[in-house]
Amino acid sequence: AQTVTQSQPEMSVQEAETVTLSCTYDTSESNYYLFWYKQPPSRQMILVIRQEAYKQQNATENRFSVNFQKAAKSFSLKISDSQLGDTAMYFCASPLSGGSQGNLIFGKGTKLSVKP
Amino acid sequence: DAGVTQSPTHLIKTRGQQVTLRCSPKSGHDTVSWYQQALGQGPQFIFQYYEEEERQRGNFPDRFSGHQFPNYSSELNVNALLLGDSALYLCASSLFGVEHADTQYFGPGTRLTVL
Numbered sequence: 389a390q391t392v393t394q395s396q397p398e399m400s401v402q403e404a405e406t407v408t409l410s411c412t413y414d415t416s417e418s419n420y421y422l423f424w425y426k427q428p429p430s431r432q433m434i435l436v437i438r439q440e441a442y443k444q445q446n447a448t449e450n451r452f453s454v455n456f457q458k459a460a461k462s463f464s465l466k467i468s469d470s471q472l473g474d475t476a477m478y479f480c481a482s483p484l485s486g487g488s489q490g491n492l493i494f495g496k497g498t499k500l501s502v503k504p
Numbered sequence: 505d506a507g508v509t510q511s512p513t514h515l516i517k518t519r520g521q522q523v524t525l526r527c528s529p530k531s532g533h534d535t536v537s538w539y540q541q542a543l544g545q546g547p548q549f550i551f552q553y554y555e556e557e558e559r560q561r562g563n564f565p566d567r568f569s570g571h572q573f574p575n576y577s578s579e580l581n582v583n584a585l586l587l588g589d590s591a592l593y594l595c596a597s598s599l600f601g602v603e604h605a606d607t608q609y610f611g612p613g614t615r616l617t618v619l
Binding site: 392421423425430431432433434435438479481483484489490491492493494495496497 | 535537544545546547548549552554559560562592594596598600601606607608609610611612613615
């Protein structure tokens with residue numbers, strides 16, 4: 389069965405420090421996107437960053453960046469200068485195999501707490 | 505720019521009942537996907553609708569059905585509710601078949617509780 393694995397159920401970081409969340413995935417798609425979503429207690433799933441698998445350059449969005457290792461099927465998220473508002477569940481997602489139109493399989497999430 | 509909207513916010517039903525959840529996609533989007541998120545888990549894909557047809561389906565029983573309307577909005581119907589159907593139901597919208605438009609944008613969800 390297709391899987392996305394987030395090996396860190398919970399993490400904490402001090403405000404202004406850097407934290408890295410890990411993710412490995414499994415897909416048979418050749419061209420695909422990978423995603424990190426954030427879900428704060430408000431429940432809204434918010435897109436954090438997207439990586440195109442055929443691009444070697446790692447994606448960056450302000451304080452968020454990824455380390456994408458295609459051969460290893462690894463896709464980690466680095467948050468720099470952590471802020472209290474970054475406290476949330478973070479989900480890694482990869483495309484569902486079988487001709488998906490953007491449909492996703494998610495990991496179980498990492499609960500990130502940013503402490504003052 | 506209107507985002508994805510869902511209604512209702514919360515819903516309480518009893519076992520055996522039927523429920524309908526509603527979703528309006530983000531402005532400019534034509535495709536709607538539905539996910540079920542059990543407590544403490546990541547979302548699981550239920551199905552996707554485009555051009556009023558079901559395009560892809562996850563591993564969910566036939567009790568879960570859907571519909572898409574000409575204005576691209578969508579409904580998720582669940583019949584013969586079970587306690588295990590209690591979850592957050594998320595709707596996501598996207599643009600079908602366009603490069604770089606694979607990204608799904610999510611609504612705030614509907615919390616369904618089955619008693």
